[in-house]
Amino acid sequence: MKKSNCPVLIVGAGPTGLMMACQLSRFGVDFRIIDKKEGTTQLSKALGVQARTLEIYEQLGIVEEALAQGVPAESMQVMVNGKLAQEIPLSAMGEGLTAYPYMFVLEQSKNEDLLYAYLKKNGHEVEWNCEMLEFMQEEDNATVLIQDKNGEQEEITANWVIAADGGRSPLRHALQMQFKGDTYENIFYVVDTDIEWEFKEKKLYSNLAHSSFAAFFPMKDDNRYRVVGILPEEFENEADVSFDDIKEVIKEKHKIKLEFGKTHWFSVYKVHHRCIDNFRNGRVFFAGDAAHVHSPAGGQGMNTGLQDAYNLAWKLAWVLQEKAPLSVLDTYNEERLPVAHRLVNTTDRGFSTMVKKGTLANFFRLKFLPMILGTALGFDAVRKRAFRVVSQIGIRYRKSSLSKQTIALVGKLKAGDRMPYVQVYDEQEKVSKSIYQYMKTTKCQALIWLSNKDEIGEKEADALKECLGNYADQISIYTIHNLTENMAAFKSLKIGQSMLFLVRPDNYIGYIGAVDNLGKIQEYLKTISTETAVLS
């Protein structure tokens, strides 16, 4: 039998595995990626692409293509029994918070194709029709038995294995890891179908009905919608139910005047909410559905898997390249497990409200919910808060051992937060740009904010730059002066004195400290770098 070695083996080429591969490719790490399927999915599956995902796509250079293939949802129409109850604008909900202030609709199949195309363009290939059969691990490596498309078996010894093998994760089973949680009793249906009705705009329509709900997501094609809802009870025990069987019942239940056209995809499924206890087991890192599954409420599933991979990739790359200490890898579980727990719990609460049976539940859903939603989301602050949560730009790692702050900011920003989206003035090009334009590399970005309001000036900044220069392989430096053009950025971040932000390769602020306190920054750098430069 063929035997081989590789630094990283990714099992599963769904969105999570593909993102992991794209990121490792960016960092120049050698890897293999296998999937038992023939190719990327043909099913639309996840539809919502959140702003945080689009920011990562921007960094990968694929955001323009993504935007061209999908459509932003303009607003959400909340209907009760087919009648409009509230309209909630979505198109500019996150204005000023990100370059992508909306909820974007782009099928999972297209997302996978974009990531796969990026991989191929960068000289990598997925080994399709290739299944992991067996797995075992020792302290220093893991051995995986695979079978390729010709039926040939191979034993791969990998330093690290990424379990991106989906909700049924064979790796999770091989390691006998628990997947704690539960399964909702309702059965749900999902259908991509053409619809003829009075509504012509690209809005998200959500209809609340007695003991039921249905959400209609606009897709790129003119009259095509993704509809999700609860399978009518009378069909729950029917095997092989089709959309033709249920569509008249759905129309009647929801009291909406519409005609369903061609069915492009139909499926029924049970929804689970489950999570593992640790995202790492020895040499294996779990990511995406292999680590957490939850209700589709809020369109978080695929996006969370993409963020898992993005969080892990730079850490793993730097450890493999001996740039960062092994301890960096522990922060993957430290940072992503709480995110998964929170997500499973919040989507569970929201989803339970929508699917609960009983008179009281119906009264709440049909009378109160639309009113509360409309009133609360009428406030800009509530809308922005909701956007931060749903778009995933509000995810933060403040309690992580990689987050350190040695100076207080007047505002709410803290080390461990995603770098806020602000415009800064490029003094060479004489134009204002998004700060994200400076964060496209695989390095940390040292942002030196020079305020003019304290004694700290170019001299101190030069000493800091000299110090950081020892880490040129891992850190780029950018200085932001207190010019008129930069006032808005200083003001929105509430920067009242000179300071340093060290932004990680995944755009999270790892360190906030004084420009002239080289001791503290040096201490912090030991947590992310193996560089042993002696600093004055």
Ligand SMILES: Cc1cc2nc3c(=O)[nH]c(=O)nc-3n(C[C@H](O)[C@H](O)[C@H](O)COP(=O)(O)OP(=O)(O)OC[C@H]3O[C@@H](n4cnc5c(N)ncnc54)[C@H](O)[C@@H]3O)c2cc1C
């Ligand atoms: C009907 C449906 C509707 C959904 N709607 C939404 C939605 O609206 N919004 C949302 O965010 N999410 C939605 N989801 C969930 C979303 O599709 C998942 O969260 C997402 O696919 C997770 O990606 P993943 O890469 O982690 O896992 P997967 O996409 O499941 O990929 C896992 C891959 O591992 C491969 N694999 C498994 N075992 C092996 C093995 N032994 N050897 C080799 N390869 C293996 C599989 O072939 C698969 O390609 C939906 C899912 C379904 C099924």
